[in-house]
Amino acid sequence: MDENILTIVITSITVLFGAGAWKFYEFLIRNKREKQKEDLKEQTVYRDDLKARVQRLEDDKDACSNNLLEISKELAALKVKIEFIEKENDRLLRK
Amino acid sequence: MIAKYFKKIKETLLYFDFQPLLFFWVVSDFLNNQVLWTNLSYWESVGQPNTYWLYFSYLIGSIGMIISINNIKWLARFVSYYLVLYLFSTIRYLVNIFVGDSETFTIIDVKNIIITCWYAFMWCWILFKLKKEILHKALK
Numbered sequence: 001m002d003e004n005i006l007t008i009v010i011t012s013i014t015v016l017f018g019a020g021a022w023k024f025y026e027f028l029i030r031n032k033r034e035k036q037k038e039d040l041k042e043q044t045v046y047r048d049d050l051k052a053r054v055q056r057l058e059d060d061k062d063a064c065s066n067n068l069l070e071i072s073k074e075l076a077a078l079k080v081k082i083e084f085i086e087k088e089n090d091r092l093l094r095k
Numbered sequence: 096m097i098a099k100y101f102k103k104i105k106e107t108l109l110y111f112d113f114q115p116l117l118f119f120w121v122v123s124d125f126l127n128n129q130v131l132w133t134n135l136s137y138w139e140s141v142g143q144p145n146t147y148w149l150y151f152s153y154l155i156g157s158i159g160m161i162i163s164i165n166n167i168k169w170l171a172r173f174v175s176y177y178l179v180l181y182l183f184s185t186i187r188y189l190v191n192i193f194v195g196d197s198e199t200f201t202i203i204d205v206k207n208i209i210i211t212c213w214y215a216f217m218w219c220w221i222l223f224k225l226k227k228e229i230l231h232k233a234l235k
Contacts, residue, residue: 003194007187014182018219026230033234 117221118164125157152180167232171225178218185215 125131129150138147156177163169188211192204 003187003190006194007183007190010186010190011179011183014186015179022223022226029230030234
């Protein structure tokens with residue numbers, strides 16, 4: 001075989017082999033990155049779920065605090081009323 | 096201490112940008128190109144007219160790399176082009192040594208084979224780094 005043709009054939013095989021090896025490497029890297037993205041997505045979903053739960057608990061806590069405040073106010077009013085009634089009752093009994 | 100030194104060398108080769116080094120290398124390659132210092136008639140007179148055109152092809156590759164040093168995609172294309180030329184020359188040289196008529200295989204041939212293979216490996220490494228950087232940028 002002519003030396004030039006042999007050179008061209010060997011060069012072509014080398015280039016094709018190199019391109020194939022690069023494509024395989026690219027495939028591996030892309031797969032690895034996809035897996036990393038999926039893992040990250042799972043972590044993000046878990047984090048978002050935790051955030052939502054914390055927000056809901058915070059809202060519940062605010063609502064409970066408001067209710068407690070209302071109950072405390074009503075209790076204080078009732079205490080005052082009971083004291084007044086007790087005093088009035090004592091006064092009437094002494095008469 | 097020696098292990099630490101080699102670790103640093105490895106990290107430098109892996110993580111540092113190489114475009115400035117490539118730029119200086121290619122400028123040197125461009126200035127050493129025989130097309131600038133000889134003409135076709137000279138190569139015809141020594142019976143190697145194709146060598147002139149091979150050098151001319153190298154010159155195109157060198158100019159392309161200098162021009163596109165800031166554009167990594169085009170730089171990778173020109174490095175690929177240059178590497179194919181270099182592989183062709185290297186394989187041509189090896190074929191000539193192992194298939195050709197030359198009877199003696201001297202120590203000079205061994206030295207030349209090692210040097211030319213080393214340069215081929217260097218261009219492969221440069222192209223791999225460029226392609227890897229392009230790939231990682233695309234994946235971000």
